[in-house]
Amino acid sequence: MNAFISPCSVSRSLSSPATAAVSSRRTSFLPRANALRPRLPNITRRFSTVKASLEDDVRQDLNKLYETTPCMPIMVRLAWHDAGTYNATEKTGGANGSIRFNPEKSHGANSGLNIAMDLLQPIKDKYPNMSYADLYQLASVQAIEFSGGPKIPFRMGREDASEADCTPDGRLPDADKGMNHLRDIFYRMGFNDLEITTLSGAHTLGRAHPERSGFDGPWTKIPVVFDNSYYVEILKDEPDPDLLRLTSDLALLDSTETKALCEKYAADQDVFFEDYKVAHQKLSELGCFQ
Numbered sequence: 001m002n003a004f005i006s007p008c009s010v011s012r013s014l015s016s017p018a019t020a021a022v023s024s025r026r027t028s029f030l031p032r033a034n035a036l037r038p039r040l041p042n043i044t045r046r047f048s049t050v051k052a053s054l055e056d057d058v059r060q061d062l063n064k065l066y067e068t069t070p071c072m073p074i075m076v077r078l079a080w081h082d083a084g085t086y087n088a089t090e091k092t093g094g095a096n097g098s099i100r101f102n103p104e105k106s107h108g109a110n111s112g113l114n115i116a117m118d119l120l121q122p123i124k125d126k127y128p129n130m131s132y133a134d135l136y137q138l139a140s141v142q143a144i145e146f147s148g149g150p151k152i153p154f155r156m157g158r159e160d161a162s163e164a165d166c167t168p169d170g171r172l173p174d175a176d177k178g179m180n181h182l183r184d185i186f187y188r189m190g191f192n193d194l195e196i197t198t199l200s201g202a203h204t205l206g207r208a209h210p211e212r213s214g215f216d217g218p219w220t221k222i223p224v225v226f227d228n229s230y231y232v233e234i235l236k237d238e239p240d241p242d243l244l245r246l247t248s249d250l251a252l253l254d255s256t257e258t259k260a261l262c263e264k265y266a267a268d269q270d271v272f273f274e275d276y277k278v279a280h281q282k283l284s285e286l287g288c289f290q
């Protein structure tokens with residue numbers, strides 16, 4: 001049998017009797033009025049497929065990085081410090097990659113985050129079409145998923161800021177201050193008390209480093225696993241001497257509402273994960289997609 005199949009035989013075999021009847025009645029060879037119409041959605045679909053495959057490729061490379069270098073916690077801190085400069089009233093700051101520029105990079109609160117940015121640079125070089133802003137946020141959501149946490153909804157499309165968009169120092173929270181300070185900082189970003197309590201649960205990952213923040217130690221016994229143990233630990237009457245509790249962590253126990261939420265999250269990890277997904281997605285999109 002001849003292996004070559006002509007295009008005509010393919011189109012004949014694919015066309016239904018109804019289509020064949022319609023084409024045999026055609027007298028003009030100008031394109032039908034509606035012939036071009038389906039193309040636009042196709043182009044859009046192809047464009048989203050390209051974006052999706054870029055995102056998938058980068059996620060795979062991030063997984064490879066996390067398998068060899070368990071740097072998941074510092075990626076979460078990097079993304080949070082990039083986004084957490086947002087001022088909802090002024091519409092300045094946010095998840096725009098400005099943290100990679102001085103003076104923002106050298107603000108005291110960002111000490112050590114050059115390590116995270118340096119680890120991500122080879123991935124940025126490999127995928128130049130992804131913005132730094134998207135890469136930092138994707139590295140964070142992928143780090144959380146890789147560590148056993150929830151799958152956080154993620155959208156690509158953040159635009160990179162320029163050096164001139166760096167925000168002034170002092171927009172991120174101080175660890176040795178209480179609830180009034182946390183409210184000043186997080187309300188400025190557009191968050192509420194529930195979201196302050198939920199996002200603080202990210203301290204289930206990682207540790208403090210004396211040379212970066214002056215504090216020392218992890219918040220939980222297994223700091224490479226994203227779970228609800230942060231709440232379990234801060235609620236203990238007798239704190240584990242090996243674990244860290246910042247003034248800002250303990251501030252969550254000062255109000256009846258936020259303490260009740262900590263108790264709920266400590267008792268039910270699924271509830272924590274559901275709330276966390278929503279709050280983290282909001283954090284990761286501050287100042288974007290407007």
Ligand code: HEM
Nearest residue numbers: 073074076080173174175199202206207208209212213248
């Ligand atoms: C509520 C106010 C917060 C304060 C005062 C605070 C403060 C700190 C401090 C002092 C460190 C230690 C940094 C170091 O020495 O390496 C740290 C680490 C960390 N923070 Fe926060 N943080 C806050 C909220 C958040 C939020 C909202 C997130 C993420 C959503 C987050 C994620 C992390 C992570 C993952 C680490 C560990 C980094 C590592 O292991 O390298 N923090 N934070």
